[in-house]
Amino acid sequence: MLDFLPLTATTATPQHPRLTWDIFCQVIDNFGDVGVCWRTAAELVERGQSVRLWMDDASALQWMAPPPHPQGLSVHGWPTARAQLPDVLGNVVIEAFGCEIPPVMKQAIAQSPSKLPVWINLEYLSAEDYVERCHRLPSRIMSGPAAGLTRWFFYPGFTPATGSVVREQNLGARQQDFAARRGQWRAAHGIQDHDCAVSLFCYEPAALPQLLDQLGSVSALSPQLLVTPGRAAAAVQALPQAEPLKPRYLQPCPQPQFDEMLWACDLNLVRGEDSLVRALWAGQPMVWHIYPQHDNAHHDKLDAFLDWLNAPHSLRAFHHAWNGMTSPQTLPLLTPEMLREWQACVQAARESLATQSDLIAQIQAFSAEKR
Numbered sequence: 001m002l003d004f005l006p007l008t009a010t011t012a013t014p015q016h017p018r019l020t021w022d023i024f025c026q027v028i029d030n031f032g033d034v035g036v037c038w039r040t041a042a043e044l045v046e047r048g049q050s051v052r053l054w055m056d057d058a059s060a061l062q063w064m065a066p067p068p069h070p071q072g073l074s075v076h077g078w079p080t081a082r083a084q085l086p087d088v089l090g091n092v093v094i095e096a097f098g099c100e101i102p103p104v105m106k107q108a109i110a111q112s113p114s115k116l117p118v119w120i121n122l123e124y125l126s127a128e129d130y131v132e133r134c135h136r137l138p139s140r141i142m143s144g145p146a147a148g149l150t151r152w153f154f155y156p157g158f159t160p161a162t163g164s165v166v167r168e169q170n171l172g173a174r175q176q177d178f179a180a181r182r183g184q185w186r187a188a189h190g191i192q193d194h195d196c197a198v199s200l201f202c203y204e205p206a207a208l209p210q211l212l213d214q215l216g217s218v219s220a221l222s223p224q225l226l227v228t229p230g231r232a233a234a235a236v237q238a239l240p241q242a243e244p245l246k247p248r249y250l251q252p253c254p255q256p257q258f259d260e261m262l263w264a265c266d267l268n269l270v271r272g273e274d275s276l277v278r279a280l281w282a283g284q285p286m287v288w289h290i291y292p293q294h295d296n297a298h299h300d301k302l303d304a305f306l307d308w309l310n311a312p313h314s315l316r317a318f319h320h321a322w323n324g325m326t327s328p329q330t331l332p333l334l335t336p337e338m339l340r341e342w343q344a345c346v347q348a349a350r351e352s353l354a355t356q357s358d359l360i361a362q363i364q365a366f367s368a369e370k371r
Protein backbone atom coordinates (compact mmCIF):
# COMPACT_ATOMS: atom_id res chain seq x y z
CA MET A 1 0.00 0.00 0.00
CA LEU A 2 1.32 3.44 -0.85
CA ASP A 3 2.05 6.05 1.76
CA PHE A 4 -0.77 8.59 1.90
CA LEU A 5 0.13 10.16 5.24
CA PRO A 6 -0.91 13.81 5.47
CA LEU A 7 2.04 15.95 4.50
CA THR A 8 3.25 19.07 6.20
CA ALA A 9 2.10 22.40 4.83
CA THR A 10 4.49 25.31 4.44
CA THR A 11 2.48 28.44 3.71
CA ALA A 12 -1.24 27.65 3.68
CA THR A 13 -3.28 30.77 4.40
CA PRO A 14 -6.71 31.28 6.00
CA GLN A 15 -7.98 32.16 2.53
CA HIS A 16 -6.38 29.03 1.06
CA PRO A 17 -6.15 26.34 3.73
CA ARG A 18 -4.16 23.27 2.96
CA LEU A 19 -5.99 21.08 0.47
CA THR A 20 -4.96 17.81 -1.08
CA TRP A 21 -4.60 17.89 -4.84
CA ASP A 22 -4.42 14.85 -7.13
CA ILE A 23 -2.80 15.71 -10.46
CA PHE A 24 -3.04 13.12 -13.24
CA CYS A 25 -0.51 13.27 -16.07
CA GLN A 26 -0.13 10.99 -19.06
CA VAL A 27 3.00 11.47 -21.11
CA ILE A 28 2.21 11.80 -24.80
CA ASP A 29 5.74 12.56 -25.91
CA ASN A 30 8.76 14.74 -25.15
CA PHE A 31 9.04 16.45 -21.75
CA GLY A 32 6.32 19.08 -21.60
CA ASP A 33 3.58 17.00 -19.99
CA VAL A 34 5.91 16.09 -17.13
CA GLY A 35 7.45 19.57 -17.03
CA VAL A 36 4.18 21.51 -16.73
CA CYS A 37 2.69 19.07 -14.20
CA TRP A 38 5.81 19.13 -12.07
CA ARG A 39 6.03 22.93 -11.98
CA THR A 40 2.34 23.17 -11.09
CA ALA A 41 2.65 20.54 -8.37
CA ALA A 42 5.85 21.97 -6.89
CA GLU A 43 4.47 25.50 -6.72
CA LEU A 44 1.20 24.35 -5.15
CA VAL A 45 3.27 22.67 -2.47
CA GLU A 46 5.35 25.83 -2.06
CA ARG A 47 2.05 27.59 -1.29
CA GLY A 48 1.15 25.18 1.46
CA GLN A 49 -0.80 22.55 -0.47
CA SER A 50 -0.37 18.76 -0.50
CA VAL A 51 -0.04 17.23 -3.95
CA ARG A 52 -0.07 13.67 -5.25
CA LEU A 53 1.22 13.45 -8.79
CA TRP A 54 -0.05 10.40 -10.68
CA MET A 55 1.96 9.64 -13.81
CA ASP A 56 2.06 6.84 -16.35
CA ASP A 57 5.74 7.57 -17.00
CA ALA A 58 7.74 9.48 -14.41
CA SER A 59 11.15 8.61 -15.86
CA ALA A 60 11.97 12.21 -16.92
CA LEU A 61 11.68 13.32 -13.30
CA GLN A 62 14.97 11.50 -12.64
CA TRP A 63 16.81 14.44 -14.23
CA MET A 64 14.15 17.17 -14.36
CA ALA A 65 13.32 17.02 -10.65
CA PRO A 66 15.59 14.48 -8.98
CA PRO A 67 14.64 13.28 -5.50
CA PRO A 68 14.40 14.16 -2.69
CA HIS A 69 11.05 15.71 -3.58
CA PRO A 70 9.69 18.61 -1.56
CA GLN A 71 7.79 17.68 1.57
CA GLY A 72 4.12 17.60 0.65
CA LEU A 73 4.63 16.28 -2.87
CA SER A 74 4.50 12.58 -3.66
CA VAL A 75 4.77 10.82 -7.02
CA HIS A 76 2.72 7.71 -7.85
CA GLY A 77 2.24 5.33 -10.75
CA TRP A 78 -0.96 5.36 -12.84
CA PRO A 79 -3.61 3.70 -10.65
CA THR A 80 -5.56 0.77 -12.03
CA ALA A 81 -7.11 -0.63 -8.83
CA ARG A 82 -9.05 0.97 -5.97
CA ALA A 83 -6.43 -0.25 -3.49
CA GLN A 84 -3.88 2.02 -5.15
CA LEU A 85 -5.96 5.07 -4.30
CA PRO A 86 -6.22 6.64 -0.85
CA ASP A 87 -9.22 5.66 1.27
CA VAL A 88 -10.29 9.27 1.56
CA LEU A 89 -10.13 11.23 -1.67
CA GLY A 90 -8.42 14.59 -1.92
CA ASN A 91 -10.10 17.98 -2.43
CA VAL A 92 -9.16 18.76 -6.03
CA VAL A 93 -8.54 16.47 -8.99
CA ILE A 94 -6.69 17.81 -12.01
CA GLU A 95 -6.52 15.96 -15.30
CA ALA A 96 -3.74 17.61 -17.22
CA PHE A 97 -3.93 18.25 -20.96
CA GLY A 98 -7.22 16.45 -21.41
CA CYS A 99 -5.86 13.13 -20.17
CA GLU A 100 -8.82 11.19 -18.82
CA ILE A 101 -8.43 10.27 -15.19
CA PRO A 102 -8.36 6.47 -14.84
CA PRO A 103 -11.72 4.63 -14.57
CA VAL A 104 -10.88 3.53 -11.04
CA MET A 105 -10.57 7.17 -9.99
CA LYS A 106 -13.87 8.05 -11.68
CA GLN A 107 -15.52 5.23 -9.79
CA ALA A 108 -13.97 6.37 -6.53
CA ILE A 109 -15.24 9.93 -7.07
CA ALA A 110 -18.73 8.75 -7.99
CA GLN A 111 -18.96 6.49 -4.93
CA SER A 112 -17.31 8.83 -2.47
CA PRO A 113 -19.33 9.09 0.74
CA SER A 114 -17.71 12.43 1.59
CA LYS A 115 -17.66 15.75 -0.24
CA LEU A 116 -16.69 15.27 -3.89
CA PRO A 117 -13.42 16.74 -5.09
CA VAL A 118 -13.49 19.65 -7.52
CA TRP A 119 -12.66 18.08 -10.88
CA ILE A 120 -10.60 20.29 -13.20
CA ASN A 121 -9.38 19.72 -16.72
CA LEU A 122 -6.18 21.75 -17.10
CA GLU A 123 -5.83 22.52 -20.79
CA TYR A 124 -2.97 23.43 -23.14
CA LEU A 125 -1.63 26.98 -23.18
CA SER A 126 -2.71 29.11 -26.11
CA ALA A 127 -3.19 32.77 -27.03
CA GLU A 128 -6.13 31.98 -29.32
CA ASP A 129 -9.54 33.61 -28.78
CA TYR A 130 -11.33 30.42 -27.75
CA VAL A 131 -9.27 30.30 -24.56
CA GLU A 132 -11.03 33.30 -23.00
CA ARG A 133 -14.39 31.89 -24.12
CA CYS A 134 -13.85 28.39 -22.73
CA HIS A 135 -11.94 29.20 -19.55
CA ARG A 136 -13.92 28.19 -16.40
CA LEU A 137 -16.72 26.45 -18.36
CA PRO A 138 -18.36 23.37 -16.86
CA SER A 139 -18.82 20.11 -18.70
CA ARG A 140 -21.27 17.47 -17.52
CA ILE A 141 -20.00 13.89 -17.77
CA MET A 142 -22.53 12.04 -19.92
CA SER A 143 -21.56 8.40 -19.53
CA GLY A 144 -19.42 5.95 -17.60
CA PRO A 145 -19.01 5.59 -13.85
CA ALA A 146 -18.96 9.36 -13.26
CA ALA A 147 -22.06 10.15 -15.37
CA GLY A 148 -23.91 13.19 -14.07
CA LEU A 149 -20.86 14.75 -12.40
CA THR A 150 -19.31 18.02 -13.55
CA ARG A 151 -15.76 18.82 -14.47
CA TRP A 152 -14.44 22.31 -15.07
CA PHE A 153 -12.24 23.56 -17.86
CA PHE A 154 -9.28 25.67 -16.82
CA TYR A 155 -7.34 27.30 -19.64
CA PRO A 156 -3.86 28.74 -19.19
CA GLY A 157 -3.35 31.82 -21.34
CA PHE A 158 -1.78 35.23 -21.67
CA THR A 159 -4.59 37.64 -20.82
CA PRO A 160 -6.39 38.50 -17.55
CA ALA A 161 -9.52 36.64 -18.73
CA THR A 162 -7.58 33.33 -18.84
CA GLY A 163 -5.88 31.15 -16.23
CA SER A 164 -2.48 32.76 -17.00
CA VAL A 165 0.79 30.83 -16.53
CA VAL A 166 2.81 29.55 -13.57
CA ARG A 167 4.99 32.19 -11.93
CA GLU A 168 6.71 30.98 -8.79
CA GLN A 169 6.57 33.27 -5.80
CA ASN A 170 10.35 33.18 -5.54
CA LEU A 171 11.05 33.70 -9.26
CA GLY A 172 12.14 37.34 -8.89
CA ALA A 173 14.44 36.51 -5.96
CA ARG A 174 16.01 33.61 -7.87
CA GLN A 175 16.59 35.79 -10.92
CA GLN A 176 18.17 38.50 -8.80
CA ASP A 177 20.43 36.01 -7.11
CA PHE A 178 21.46 34.57 -10.48
CA ALA A 179 22.24 38.03 -11.91
CA ALA A 180 25.19 38.18 -9.51
CA ARG A 181 26.42 34.76 -10.77
CA ARG A 182 25.62 35.18 -14.47
CA GLY A 183 29.19 36.06 -15.47
CA GLN A 184 30.50 33.03 -13.62
CA TRP A 185 27.94 30.76 -15.32
CA ARG A 186 28.93 32.05 -18.73
CA ALA A 187 32.65 31.74 -18.03
CA ALA A 188 32.13 28.14 -16.89
CA HIS A 189 30.50 27.46 -20.27
CA GLY A 190 33.30 29.18 -22.20
CA ILE A 191 31.21 32.28 -22.99
CA GLN A 192 32.84 35.74 -22.93
CA ASP A 193 31.00 38.93 -22.05
CA HIS A 194 30.85 40.09 -25.66
CA ASP A 195 29.67 36.71 -27.01
CA CYS A 196 26.10 36.09 -28.05
CA ALA A 197 25.09 32.90 -26.24
CA VAL A 198 22.30 31.08 -28.09
CA SER A 199 20.42 28.24 -26.40
CA LEU A 200 18.80 25.70 -28.68
CA PHE A 201 15.82 23.62 -27.52
CA CYS A 202 13.81 22.59 -30.57
CA TYR A 203 12.45 19.66 -32.59
CA GLU A 204 13.84 19.40 -36.15
CA PRO A 205 13.23 22.79 -37.79
CA ALA A 206 13.78 22.80 -41.54
CA ALA A 207 15.56 26.15 -41.14
CA LEU A 208 18.18 24.73 -38.78
CA PRO A 209 20.88 24.49 -41.48
CA GLN A 210 20.24 28.14 -42.40
CA LEU A 211 20.51 29.19 -38.77
CA LEU A 212 23.77 27.32 -38.29
CA ASP A 213 25.11 28.75 -41.56
CA GLN A 214 24.33 32.30 -40.58
CA LEU A 215 25.60 31.91 -37.01
CA GLY A 216 28.83 30.56 -38.46
CA SER A 217 29.23 33.56 -40.75
CA VAL A 218 27.77 36.55 -38.86
CA SER A 219 30.85 37.60 -36.95
CA ALA A 220 29.11 40.69 -35.47
CA LEU A 221 27.28 38.37 -33.10
CA SER A 222 30.20 36.21 -31.94
CA PRO A 223 27.78 33.33 -31.37
CA GLN A 224 28.21 30.50 -28.87
CA LEU A 225 25.68 27.75 -29.41
CA LEU A 226 24.44 25.76 -26.39
CA VAL A 227 22.49 22.71 -27.52
CA THR A 228 20.07 20.89 -25.21
CA PRO A 229 20.10 17.08 -25.13
CA GLY A 230 17.72 14.88 -27.09
CA ARG A 231 16.10 15.94 -30.36
CA ALA A 232 17.89 19.31 -30.59
CA ALA A 233 21.31 17.71 -30.14
CA ALA A 234 20.53 14.94 -32.64
CA ALA A 235 19.32 17.49 -35.21
CA VAL A 236 22.47 19.63 -34.86
CA GLN A 237 24.83 16.66 -34.85
CA ALA A 238 23.37 15.48 -38.16
CA LEU A 239 24.35 18.71 -39.93
CA PRO A 240 27.78 19.53 -41.38
CA GLN A 241 26.95 23.26 -40.90
CA ALA A 242 27.36 22.74 -37.15
CA GLU A 243 31.07 21.93 -37.34
CA PRO A 244 32.54 25.47 -37.58
CA LEU A 245 30.38 26.65 -34.67
CA LYS A 246 31.78 24.08 -32.24
CA PRO A 247 28.49 23.82 -30.34
CA ARG A 248 28.45 22.88 -26.66
CA TYR A 249 26.20 19.92 -25.99
CA LEU A 250 24.51 20.17 -22.61
CA GLN A 251 23.49 17.35 -20.28
CA PRO A 252 19.85 16.99 -19.14
CA CYS A 253 19.51 19.14 -16.03
CA PRO A 254 16.87 19.89 -13.36
CA GLN A 255 14.29 22.58 -14.15
CA PRO A 256 15.88 25.28 -11.95
CA GLN A 257 19.16 24.90 -13.87
CA PHE A 258 17.31 24.90 -17.17
CA ASP A 259 15.82 28.25 -16.14
CA GLU A 260 19.29 29.56 -15.31
CA MET A 261 20.50 28.59 -18.76
CA LEU A 262 17.73 30.72 -20.27
CA TRP A 263 18.68 33.63 -18.00
CA ALA A 264 22.34 33.27 -18.99
CA CYS A 265 21.81 33.29 -22.76
CA ASP A 266 21.33 36.23 -25.12
CA LEU A 267 18.91 34.42 -27.42
CA ASN A 268 16.71 31.48 -26.43
CA LEU A 269 15.24 29.13 -29.01
CA VAL A 270 12.59 27.21 -27.10
CA ARG A 271 9.76 24.81 -27.91
CA GLY A 272 6.59 23.09 -26.66
CA GLU A 273 4.88 24.84 -23.77
CA ASP A 274 6.80 25.04 -20.52
CA SER A 275 10.07 26.34 -21.98
CA LEU A 276 8.11 29.01 -23.87
CA VAL A 277 6.79 30.36 -20.58
CA ARG A 278 10.22 30.16 -19.01
CA ALA A 279 11.76 32.05 -21.93
CA LEU A 280 9.17 34.80 -21.44
CA TRP A 281 10.08 35.06 -17.75
CA ALA A 282 13.77 35.12 -18.75
CA GLY A 283 13.08 38.33 -20.67
CA GLN A 284 15.75 37.66 -23.30
CA PRO A 285 15.14 37.60 -27.06
CA MET A 286 13.35 34.35 -27.82
CA VAL A 287 11.98 32.25 -30.66
CA TRP A 288 9.35 29.55 -30.22
CA HIS A 289 9.38 26.24 -32.07
CA ILE A 290 5.74 25.34 -31.64
CA TYR A 291 4.66 21.70 -31.22
CA PRO A 292 3.58 20.71 -34.75
CA GLN A 293 0.07 19.35 -35.34
CA HIS A 294 -0.94 17.27 -38.36
CA ASP A 295 -3.64 19.62 -39.60
CA ASN A 296 -1.35 22.67 -39.23
CA ALA A 297 -3.56 23.97 -36.41
CA HIS A 298 -0.33 25.21 -34.86
CA HIS A 299 -0.04 27.93 -37.51
CA ASP A 300 -3.02 29.85 -36.10
CA LYS A 301 -1.82 29.14 -32.58
CA LEU A 302 1.60 30.59 -33.39
CA ASP A 303 0.15 33.69 -35.02
CA ALA A 304 -2.15 34.29 -32.05
CA PHE A 305 0.90 34.18 -29.80
CA LEU A 306 2.86 36.55 -32.05
CA ASP A 307 -0.11 38.96 -32.03
CA TRP A 308 -0.26 38.87 -28.22
CA LEU A 309 3.50 39.38 -28.11
CA ASN A 310 3.17 42.37 -30.40
CA ALA A 311 6.10 40.89 -32.28
CA PRO A 312 8.01 43.18 -34.62
CA HIS A 313 8.21 42.23 -38.29
CA SER A 314 11.62 40.54 -38.07
CA LEU A 315 10.56 38.38 -35.11
CA ARG A 316 7.41 37.31 -36.93
CA ALA A 317 9.35 36.50 -40.09
CA PHE A 318 11.90 34.52 -38.09
CA HIS A 319 9.13 32.52 -36.38
CA HIS A 320 7.41 31.79 -39.67
CA ALA A 321 10.57 30.45 -41.28
CA TRP A 322 11.68 28.60 -38.12
CA ASN A 323 8.28 26.90 -37.92
CA GLY A 324 8.12 25.96 -41.60
CA MET A 325 5.34 28.41 -42.48
CA THR A 326 7.59 30.04 -45.10
CA SER A 327 10.66 28.76 -46.90
CA PRO A 328 13.58 28.07 -44.54
CA GLN A 329 15.62 30.34 -46.84
CA THR A 330 13.65 33.35 -45.60
CA LEU A 331 15.12 33.14 -42.09
CA PRO A 332 16.08 36.77 -41.36
CA LEU A 333 19.74 37.46 -40.72
CA LEU A 334 20.26 38.02 -36.99
CA THR A 335 21.86 41.33 -36.05
CA PRO A 336 22.58 42.96 -32.67
CA GLU A 337 19.97 45.67 -33.44
CA MET A 338 17.37 43.03 -34.20
CA LEU A 339 18.07 41.22 -30.92
CA ARG A 340 17.73 44.49 -29.00
CA GLU A 341 14.33 45.04 -30.61
CA TRP A 342 13.25 41.47 -29.76
CA GLN A 343 14.41 41.88 -26.18
CA ALA A 344 12.33 45.05 -25.73
CA CYS A 345 9.34 43.19 -27.12
CA VAL A 346 9.76 40.16 -24.82
CA GLN A 347 10.33 42.37 -21.78
CA ALA A 348 7.14 44.34 -22.47
CA ALA A 349 5.21 41.05 -22.73
CA ARG A 350 6.80 39.85 -19.50
CA GLU A 351 5.71 43.05 -17.73
CA SER A 352 2.15 42.56 -18.90
CA LEU A 353 2.11 38.89 -17.77
CA ALA A 354 3.59 39.82 -14.41
CA THR A 355 0.67 42.15 -13.62
CA GLN A 356 -1.74 39.19 -13.86
CA SER A 357 -2.64 36.83 -11.08
CA ASP A 358 -0.58 33.73 -11.87
CA LEU A 359 -1.96 30.28 -12.68
CA ILE A 360 -1.43 28.83 -9.21
CA ALA A 361 -3.22 31.69 -7.44
CA GLN A 362 -6.04 31.46 -9.96
CA ILE A 363 -6.50 27.70 -9.79
CA GLN A 364 -6.53 27.89 -5.98
CA ALA A 365 -9.18 30.61 -6.06
CA PHE A 366 -11.17 28.70 -8.67
CA SER A 367 -11.11 25.49 -6.62
CA ALA A 368 -12.16 27.37 -3.48
CA GLU A 369 -15.07 28.89 -5.40
CA LYS A 370 -16.27 25.52 -6.73
CA ARG A 371 -15.95 23.53 -3.48
Ligand SMILES: Cc1cn([C@H]2C[C@H](O)[C@@H](COP(=O)(O)OP(=O)(O)O[C@H]3O[C@@H](C)[C@H](O)[C@@H](O)[C@H]3O)O2)c(=O)[nH]c1=O
Binding pocket: 028, 029, 030, 031, 032, 033, 034, 035, 036, 063, 064, 201, 228, 229, 251, 252, 253, 254, 255, 256, 258, 271, 272, 273, 274, 275, 276, 291
Ligand atom coordinates in the same frame (compact mmCIF):
# COMPACT_ATOMS: atom_id res chain seq x y z
C1 LIG B 1 16.35 19.93 -22.03
C2 LIG B 1 15.75 20.12 -20.67
C3 LIG B 1 14.40 20.37 -20.51
N1 LIG B 1 13.89 20.55 -19.26
C4 LIG B 1 12.45 20.76 -19.07
C5 LIG B 1 11.93 22.16 -19.26
C6 LIG B 1 10.46 21.89 -19.52
O1 LIG B 1 9.79 21.75 -18.28
C7 LIG B 1 10.47 20.56 -20.25
C8 LIG B 1 10.23 20.72 -21.74
O2 LIG B 1 8.89 20.93 -21.99
P1 LIG B 1 8.35 21.89 -23.12
O3 LIG B 1 9.12 23.12 -23.11
O4 LIG B 1 6.89 22.04 -22.93
O5 LIG B 1 8.68 21.16 -24.50
P2 LIG B 1 8.46 19.65 -25.06
O6 LIG B 1 8.45 19.73 -26.51
O7 LIG B 1 9.49 18.76 -24.48
O8 LIG B 1 7.08 19.20 -24.52
C9 LIG B 1 5.77 19.23 -24.97
O9 LIG B 1 5.18 20.22 -25.60
C10 LIG B 1 3.77 20.19 -25.43
C11 LIG B 1 3.16 21.38 -26.09
C12 LIG B 1 3.23 18.90 -25.96
O10 LIG B 1 1.89 18.84 -25.77
C13 LIG B 1 3.83 17.77 -25.19
O11 LIG B 1 3.32 16.54 -25.64
C14 LIG B 1 5.31 17.84 -25.27
O12 LIG B 1 5.74 17.48 -26.55
O13 LIG B 1 11.73 19.97 -20.02
C15 LIG B 1 14.69 20.50 -18.13
O14 LIG B 1 14.21 20.68 -17.00
N2 LIG B 1 16.03 20.24 -18.30
C16 LIG B 1 16.60 20.03 -19.51
O15 LIG B 1 17.82 19.79 -19.59
